[in-house]
Amino acid sequence: MTKYDKILIIVVLIASISGIIAVNSAALNYNNLYAEIIINNELYKKYTLGYGLDETVVVESSYGRNVIHIDHDHAYMQESNCPDQICVQMSKISEPGEIIVCLPHRLIIIVTGESGAIDTITH
Numbered sequence: 116m117t118k119y120d121k122i123l124i125i126v127v128l129i130a131s132i133s134g135i136i137a138v139n140s141a142a143l144n145y146n147n148l149y150a151e152i153i154i155n156n157e158l159y160k161k162y163t164l165g166y167g168l169d170e171t172v173v174v175e176s177s178y179g180r181n182v183i184h185i186d187h188d189h190a191y192m193q194e195s196n197c198p199d200q201i202c203v204q205m206s207k208i209s210e211p212g213e214i215i216v217c218l219p220h221r222l223i224i225i226v227t228g229e230s231g232a233i234d235t236i237t238h
Contacts, residue, residue: 148229149164149226150162150208150225151225152183152224154221164187164190164226170186171185171193178221179217180194180220181220182194183224190209192224198219199219201218202216202222208225210226211229212225214226
């Protein structure tokens with residue numbers, strides 16, 4: 116094995132490891148998921164999901180009071196003083212397009228952005 120063969124092997128190894136790292140970071144990119152809280156069709160607050168976020172948001176408006184919990188990669192309605200409590204019974208949301216709606220309080224929580232997960236259509 117010559118000197119140039121060894122250099123070629125090292126270059127190929129570095130290129131393949133770099134490619135694997137690039138593909139993994141692109142596939143597992145959670146930096147572009149957001150939980151948006153919308154009240155009466157106006158953006159109230161926007162949170163980036165991920166990064167170890169663990170926050171409870173109390174929203175008091177003229178329509179009522181809601182307590183929203185946003186953790187690492189989920190958002191859910193923890194408490195509400197609306198009469199039917201449907202929004203509290205909804206499951207946690209974490210994928211783009213998923214929503215929680217509190218109609219009496221005109222409040223919407225929606226996950227926006229791009230997901231790194233493979234969905235049914237692309238699979």
